[in-house]
C-alpha cells in the first residue's frame with residue numbers, strides 16, 4: 001500500500017480522486033501497488049462527499065506524515081503551492097502537479113531539490129491537459145536536437161475562437177461557456193490574455209532546450225483584440241486565427257519565444273485543431289515534425305495525466321527521473337522584434353486609393369485582402385517577410401493608413 005495526499009480539491013484535484021477511485025483496479029495492477037489517498041488538503045468544506053473524512057485544512061498533517069510518499073498539487077497559483085511543494089520535496093516526498101504557473105516560474109529550482117532528495121517532481125498535466133507531451137518529448141525524442149516547438153496551448157481560447165469562427169458566438173458568451181465546462185483558469189484573464197499559454201511554452205522550451213525560460217522573458221499577446229472582421233479577412237484568404245505559443249533555437253545560444261494570435265493557413269495541420277483541443281508540433285533534426293494532439297483542458301483529461309505521474313512516482317519511489325533543466329539567465333530569450341515575420345494589418349484609410357498606393361510603395365509585394373461588407377475606409381493586407389521591428393516602424397510612418405489590428409501570419 002502506498003499513501004498519497006492531494007492538495008487542492010478543485011476541478012483537477014477532484015478529478016484525480018475520481019480517476020483513482022474509478023480506475024482503482026487497473027491502476028493498482030499497473031503501479032503494482034495499492035495507491036490510497038490519505039489526505040485531501042482544502043480550506044473548503046465538503047461534508048457530503050463519501051470521502052469527507054480525508055479532508056484536512058492543515059498542510060503539516062501531510063508534510064509530517066512519513067507514510068505519505070507522493071503528493072499531488074492541484075491548488076494552482078504560485079503561493080502557497082510553491083512553499084508546500086518545496087517542503088514536500090525537501091521532506092523526501094515525490095510531487096505530481098498540474099500547476100503551470102509553479103513549473104514555469106520555479107521549475108529549475110524544484111527539479112534541483114527533487115534531484116538532491118532523489119525523489120520525483122513530475123508535471124505532465126501542466127502542458128496540454130491530457131496530452132502526453134513532456135514525457136514523450138524528453139524520452140522518445142531524446143535522440144533529437146529539437147529546434148522548434150509551435151502549438152495551440154490553451155483550450156479556453158481555442159474554444160472561444162472556434163465558437164466565434166463557426167457560430168459567430170460573441171466573445172463573452174463563448175468565454176462563459178468555457179468557464180462552465182471547467183476549461184478556464186480561476187481567473188480567466190490568464191487564458192484570454194495569453195499568460196496560461198505563456199507558462200506552457202516556458203515549460204516546453206525549458207525542457208526542450210535545457211535552460212529555464214521565465215514567463216517575464218516571453219512577449220505575450222492574448223486574443224481580446226480579435227474582432228469578427230479579422231476572422232473574416234483571415235477566412236477570405238483560407239486562413240484561421242489561433243492563439244499560438246512558439247519557441248525556437250537561434251544562433252549564438254539564444255532562443256526565440258513568444259505567444260500571439262496568428263493567421264494560420266488551412267493547409268497547416270494546426271488550423272484544424274478546434275474547440276478545447278490542443279496540438280503541439282515538435283520539430284527535431286532526426287524525426288522531422290511530430291504533432292501531439294488531444295484534449296487540452298477539462299477535469300478528467302487533466303486528472304488522467306496527473307494520475308499517470310502518480311503511478312510513475314509510486315513505481316520509482318527512490319529513483320530520480322529524467323525531467324531536468326538548468327537555471328535560466330538574462331538575455332537568453334532574444335528580442336522578438338528581430339524575428340522575420342509576415343504581418344496581417346487591418347486599418348482605416350483617410351483615402352483608400354492613396355492608402356493602397358502608399359502600402360504598395362512602402363511594402364512592395366503585399367497581398368491585399370477583402371471581405372463582404374467591408375467598411376468604406378477599411379483596408380487589410382498581408383505584408384512581405386521582414387523583421388517585425390522594420391514592419392512596425394514602416395506602419396507607424398504611414399500617412400494614409402491608421403493600423404487598427406496587427407497580427408502575425410504563421411507560414
Ligand code: HSE
Pocket residue numbers: 126128129153154155156157183184185191196296297298
Ligand atoms: N485554462 C487552461 C486551458 C486549462 O484552457 O487550456 C488547461 O491548462
